[in-house]
Amino acid sequence: MSLEKTYPKEVKQILAKYPPEHKRSAVMPLLYLAQREEGFINKAAMQDIAQMLDITETEVASIVGFYSLYHDEKAGKYRMQVCTDLPCALRGADEFLNNLCGNLGIKVGETTPDGLVTVEEVMCLASCDKAPMFQTQGPDGIKYHDLMTVDRTMELIDALKQANKEAK
Amino acid sequence: MAYVLLRHRDIPDINKIDVYKKNGGFAAFKKAVTKMQPVEVTNVVKDSGLRGRGGAGFPTGMKWSFIDNKNWPHYVVANADESEPGTFKDREIMESNPFQFLEGLALASYAVGANAAYIYLRGEFWQVAAFLDEKIAEMEAAGYLGDNLFGSEYSLKIYTHLGAGAYICGEETALLESIEGKRGQPRVRPPFPPSYGLYGKPTIINNVETFTNVPMILANGADWYKTMGTMDSAGVKVFSLSGRVRKPGNYELPFGTTFRQLIYEHAGGVQDGRPVKAIMPAGASSSLVVVDDKVLDTPMDYASVRTLGADLGSASVIVLDDTVDIDWVINKTIKFFKHESCGKCTPCREGNYWMRNLTNRIHSGKGSAQDVDLLLNVAKQMQGKCLCALGEFSTMAVVTGIERFPQDFKKVVKA
Numbered sequence: 217m218s219l220e221k222t223y224p225k226e227v228k229q230i231l232a233k234y235p236p237e238h239k240r241s242a243v244m245p246l247l248y249l250a251q252r253e254e255g256f257i258n259k260a261a262m263q264d265i266a267q268m269l270d271i272t273e274t275e276v277a278s279i280v281g282f283y284s285l286y287h288d289e290k291a292g293k294y295r296m297q298v299c300t301d302l303p304c305a306l307r308g309a310d311e312f313l314n315n316l317c318g319n320l321g322i323k324v325g326e327t328t329p330d331g332l333v334t335v336e337e338v339m340c341l342a343s344c345d346k347a348p349m350f351q352t353q354g355p356d357g358i359k360y361h362d363l364m365t366v367d368r369t370m371e372l373i374d375a376l377k378q379a380n381k382e383a384k
Numbered sequence: 385m386a387y388v389l390l391r392h393r394d395i396p397d398i399n400k401i402d403v404y405k406k407n408g409g410f411a412a413f414k415k416a417v418t419k420m421q422p423v424e425v426t427n428v429v430k431d432s433g434l435r436g437r438g439g440a441g442f443p444t445g446m447k448w449s450f451i452d453n454k455n456w457p458h459y460v461v462a463n464a465d466e467s468e469p470g471t472f473k474d475r476e477i478m479e480s481n482p483f484q485f486l487e488g489l490a491l492a493s494y495a496v497g498a499n500a501a502y503i504y505l506r507g508e509f510w511q512v513a514a515f516l517d518e519k520i521a522e523m524e525a526a527g528y529l530g531d532n533l534f535g536s537e538y539s540l541k542i543y544t545h546l547g548a549g550a551y552i553c554g555e556e557t558a559l560l561e562s563i564e565g566k567r568g569q570p571r572v573r574p575p576f577p578p579s580y581g582l583y584g585k586p587t588i589i590n591n592v593e594t595f596t597n598v599p600m601i602l603a604n605g606a607d608w609y610k611t612m613g614t615m616d617s618a619g620v621k622v623f624s625l626s627g628r629v630r631k632p633g634n635y636e637l638p639f640g641t642t643f644r645q646l647i648y649e650h651a652g653g654v655q656d657g658r659p660v661k662a663i664m665p666a667g668a669s670s671s672l673v674v675v676d677d678k679v680l681d682t683p684m685d686y687a688s689v690r691t692l693g694a695d696l697g698s699a700s701v702i703v704l705d706d707t708v709d710i711d712w713v714i715n716k717t718i719k720f721f722k723h724e725s726c727g728k729c730t731p732c733r734e735g736n737y738w739m740r741n742l743t744n745r746i747h748s749g750k751g752s753a754q755d756v757d758l759l760l761n762v763a764k765q766m767q768g769k770c771l772c773a774l775g776e777f778s779t780m781a782v783v784t785g786i787e788r789f790p791q792d793f794k795k796v797v798k799a
Binding site for chain 2 (some may be wrong): 233234235238240241242243244245247248269271278279282283284285286301302303305306307338339340341342343344345351357358359360
């Protein structure tokens with residue numbers, strides 16, 4: 217499977233953003249594209265991108281390893297990334313994360329048994345005035361959820377579950 | 385007073401291109417391209433006293449005048465990586481007043497002769513990037529971006545580029561590395577970006593808020609801009625206020641507004657009416673300031689905040705009340721910096737690793753007084769030795785926390 221075959225339009229648009237002699241710049245947007253389907257980037261996709269950009273597979277892997285929004289392992293369909301940095305923690309983020317995990321019966325870093333949601337603890341998301349907050353990273357990109365409570369989060373998870381069922 | 389930057393609070397639909405146009409939008413850009421020499425644009429910005437809003441406060445017009453005109457092409461890059469804990473102003477600007485930011489970026493590009501500009505957004509701003517892509521397409525359709533603008537020789541394209549979760553990419557040379565498709569690690573400076581920037585070409589990098597000032601300065605003049613703020617810090621600033629206040633949020637105010645005015649008049653005071661114990665004026669990178677009446681009455685401008693042994697930085701003011709323990713605060717900030725250290729230089733990579741071990745041990749009640757001394761020692765050993773500001777600033781809260789709030793550490797260490 218190659219990205220150029222699966223997403224010809226997107227690949228073309230991405231490459232057009234950068235000078236042709238600097239096509240290596242396209243590595244980050246291409247990695248997002250490779251991650252879209254399954255939520256992580258496999259070895260074949262890294263090889264594919266390396267070939268497309270004339271860089272080594274190691275160089276691509278080093279990008280995947282460096283940036284926290286790229287993943288090389290499968291997790292839940294949605295990663296629920298809760299900010300517990302100082303400003304959010306001053307407004308109850310640690311308690312929120314604790315209670316959420318308690319409600320879901322999982323620990324930070326674990327996935328719900330149905331494979332839908334992985335709860336993660338992350339660094340500042342630039343929404344410090346709207347804590348507790350988290351983002352969801354999933355097949356439809358990244359979305360912010362501000363001023364959250366555990367009840368509202370459980371409702372969101374139910375809605376994701378429903379949408380997932382309908383998609384199947 | 386009417387808003388200068390957060391104009392969507394006066395004009396709610398200003399994110400629609402017609403509404404922006406009706407309110408004077410793009411007039412400054414059109415006038416610049418059709419009636420002004422690039423250097424004249426730079427000179428107006430220089431005269432206005434505008435200083436960079438990303439944290440360093442470097443004079444913007446002066447930075448633009450450093451562009452190397454013997455080496456081409458030139459680039460302009462908007463730093464929209466907004467990742468400092470406590471900073472959340474650029475997101476509001478881009479989401480709500482996007483055209484003013486984009487026009488500022490276009491004006492800067494014209495001023496330094498760049499035909500391509502990149503907006504580097506942190507990966508988490510996925511939705512903001514998609515929104516800006518729409519707005520850029522609208523500007524292209526309306527003839528404000530593209531080839532031979534307003535019938536002139538000047539052409540400009542603007543592109544968005546998403547990061548993928550790395551605080552270090554807010555450092556300007558790490559940001560450039562990241563656009564080039566590499567790990568975001570800082571370069572050794574000098575050379576600075578105006579001579580050696582993106583793809584090794586002369587590049588001007590400014591913060592989103594800095595660019596957003598520019599159309600208003602061009603439209604109303606440098607003298608108008610200087611009527612706001614202080615001698616040292618001209619104009620207005622968006623203060624991101626967070627922590628233990630009743631109404632956290634973004635407040636656009638003139639430089640020179642006091643901490644007391646921001647916290648008590650604008651944000652309704654402290655939660656539960658408690659006293660303020662400490663302020664971090666520049667987010668997690670900030671020194672901790674012990675708060676008393678004199679501090680509360682200090683004007684928020686670059687020079688005045690320095691007299692408190694701190695920096696204004698990007699003006700992300702975190703308020704700590706008297707229930708907050710400083711050993712807990714530095715355990716939080718060091719957890720952040722340890723995670724975000726890029727690993728390139730040893731003092732930062734190793735220093736934050738050891739500081740993390742120590743703050744954790746001290747905060748959990750297992751530390752001794754010697755551990756506190758050792759922590760202070762490690763932090764001071766790092767100072768002046770790190771490759772970039774991340775490592776240097778990671779030590780600020782630790783050193784000032786231990787030195788200015790010794791009782792908080794005495795309380796938690798083993799006898």
